[in-house]
Every structure is written in C-alpha cells, then in structure tokens.
Amino acid sequence: MCGIGNQAGEIEDRISFATGQPGETLEQVIAYFKDKGVEAIGIGSFGPIDIDRKSPTYGFVTTTPKPGWSGYDFLGTLRRAIDVPFGWDTDVNSAAFGEAVWGAARGLDSCVYFTVGTGIGVGVYAEGKLVHGLVHPEGGHILMRRHPEDDFEGICPYHGDCLEGMSAGPAIEKRWGVPGSRLSESHPAWRLEAYYIGQAVAGTILLLSPKRIILGGGVMKQAHLLPLIREEVKRFLNGYVSANEVMAGIDSYIVPPGLGDNAGLSGALALGLEAARSK
Numbered sequence: 001m002c003g004i005g006n007q008a009g010e011i012e013d014r015i016s017f018a019t020g021q022p023g024e025t026l027e028q029v030i031a032y033f034k035d036k037g038v039e040a041i042g043i044g045s046f047g048p049i050d051i052d053r054k055s056p057t058y059g060f061v062t063t064t065p066k067p068g069w070s071g072y073d074f075l076g077t078l079r080r081a082i083d084v085p086f087g088w089d090t091d092v093n094s095a096a097f098g099e100a101v102w103g104a105a106r107g108l109d110s111c112v113y114f115t116v117g118t119g120i121g122v123g124v125y126a127e128g129k130l131v132h133g134l135v136h137p138e139g140g141h142i143l144m145r146r147h148p149e150d151d152f153e154g155i156c157p158y159h160g161d162c163l164e165g166m167s168a169g170p171a172i173e174k175r176w177g178v179p180g181s182r183l184s185e186s187h188p189a190w191r192l193e194a195y196y197i198g199q200a201v202a203g204t205i206l207l208l209s210p211k212r213i214i215l216g217g218g219v220m221k222q223a224h225l226l227p228l229i230r231e232e233v234k235r236f237l238n239g240y241v242s243a244n245e246v247m248a249g250i251d252s253y254i255v256p257p258g259l260g261d262n263a264g265l266s267g268a269l270a271l272g273l274e275a276a277r278s279k
Contacts, residue, residue, distance in 0.1 A: 011266065021067070022061075022072045023068075026078065033082055038082075043075065043088050043268060044090065044091040047136065049061050051089060060072060075088050086272075093137070094270075095264045098259055098263045101267075101270045109211065110209075111212040113257075114139070116167065117168065117169055120139075120217075122137050125210075126210070139204070143161075144161060154166050155170055172193065190228055201229065202232075213253065234246070
C-alpha cells in the first residue's frame with residue numbers, strides 16, 4: 001500500500017499491489033513515488049527489520065518467511081532511487097503512531113496497537129515516542145498459557161503455539177478447516193480466539209500500562225470478537241488493575257482503530273512528516 005498525504009493527515013492518493021519478490025515490488029513503489037514531488041517518505045514495513053541507525057544493516061529486512069526478503073536492503077533501495085528524507089519503522093509501530101497522532105489514541109502519550117490478521121504484530125507508543133529497544137517489539141510471538149481444552153499445535157514456524165501461532169488468521173483456518181470469515185458468531189473458535197488475545201492484552205496492560213489499546217487487522221473485523229476479548233481481559237486481570245478505564249470503562253479503553261484501514265498508511269505518513277521535520 002502506497003499513498004500521498006499532507007500535514008493534516010489526509011490521504012490524497014493511494015495505490016496497492018501484491019507483495020512479490022523484493023526487486024519487482026520496490027520497482028512499483030519507486031515508479032509510484034518517482035514523479036510525485038514528495039518531500040519525504042515514511043515506511044512501515046513487515047518485520048523483523050533492522051531499525052538501529054548505527055547498524056551496517058540499518059533498513060534491512062532481517063528474518064521473514066516471505067520469499068526473497070530476508071536480508072534485503074529495503075530502505076537503501078528506495079533511498080538510492082529517491083532523494084528525500086525517509087522514516088523507517090515496523091508496520092505495527094507505524095499504525096500505533098498513526099493512531100496516536102490522528103486516531104483512537106490522539107491526545108494520549110501512550111498506546112499499544114495489535115494487528116491480528118495473516119500474522120500478529122504489536123506496536124508500542126510510550127511516553128510520546130515509539131518503542132524500539134534491542135530490536136523492536138515482537139509481541140505477536142509471546143508465549144501463551146494454553147487453554148485447558150486446546151490441543152492445537154500452532155502454526156508458527158519458530159515457536160509453534162505462540163500468540164501468532166494460535167490466533168492469527170491462518171491458525172484459525174488450519175484449526176477449523178475454513179477461514180474465520182466463514183464461521184458463525186456462535187462458533188467456539190471465537191471464545192478460543194478471545195482467550196488468547198485477551199491473555200496477551202492483559203499481559204500488555206500489566207507490563208506496559210498503556211493509556212489505550214487498539215485492536216485492528218482482518219480477524220478483528222469480526223465485530224462480535226471485541227466484546228469477548230474485553231471479557232477475557234477482565235477475567236485474566238481479576239481485579240488486580242483497579243484503574244477505572246479497565247474496571248468500568250473498558251469499552252473505551254480497548255477499542256478498534258480510529259483510522260480504520262488507514263491506520264498503517266497514516267502512520268507511515270506521520271513517519272514521513274517526522275523525517276521531514278528532523279532533516
């Protein structure tokens with residue numbers, strides 16, 4: 001997904017195409033931006049990626065199951081083709097940033113963004129800035145306490161039954177034999193899904209204490225899932241976190257993206273604006 005936006009956060013133009021091999025994919029990206037007269041570009045990339053500016057592989061994709069992308073110089077390829085400032089971060093950090101600047105966490109100094117789709121990612125915005133650290137948050141791969149009635153092996157090639165391995169869209173399909181979009185609201189899949197995502201959200205509240213949690217991605221388009229997750233979060237916390245936002249106002253605390261499907265693109269725009277300002 002590529003787009004052009006302005007300082008008010010408005011997306012003025014966009015285009016999308018399939019992610020193929022890196023060379024052919026970035027040729028299309030470069031062709032889109034080349035003659036648009038953009039002042040800066042922000043990139044929210046699938047990960048893991050290298051975001052350490054002191055590293056010799058800064059801007060590279062590191063380890064990924066996407067064919068051809070591991071060890072690829074994503075940022076450098078674009079920099080060599082287009083001479084503007086670049087912002088560079090993970091796709092979920094970008095979405096968290098977009099929601100903090102223009103969306104559901106606007107006016108707050110912290111939020112956590114979960115995307116639950118073909119994979120699971122977690123973006124963290126804390127004390128007014130995106131969190132990186134040793135590499136960057138990889139909350140989709142935290143290890144889970146199994147549901148006592150669940151014997152599904154999980155699909156993550158690295159960890160098996162981590163959060164992504166148990167709860168991402170492909171895990172739902174492998175577990176039940178059909179995509180989640182074809183399961184009824186009463187199907188037991190959603191209680192299991194809420195159990196694992198709720199467990200992860202509760203752990204996030206205990207570890208990071210964000211002022212808002214945002215749940216996006218294709219799986220979260222099942223509207224009946226969000227209330228189930230809120231229930232599980234409260235059950236896992238068991239009254240330990242006594243903040244009113246959790247105890248009485250959880251419907252306003254754990255929310256869908258305020259920017260809808262634009263969260264990632266808007267976040268990349270925010271990264272570009274930040275890069276332009278710091279040039």
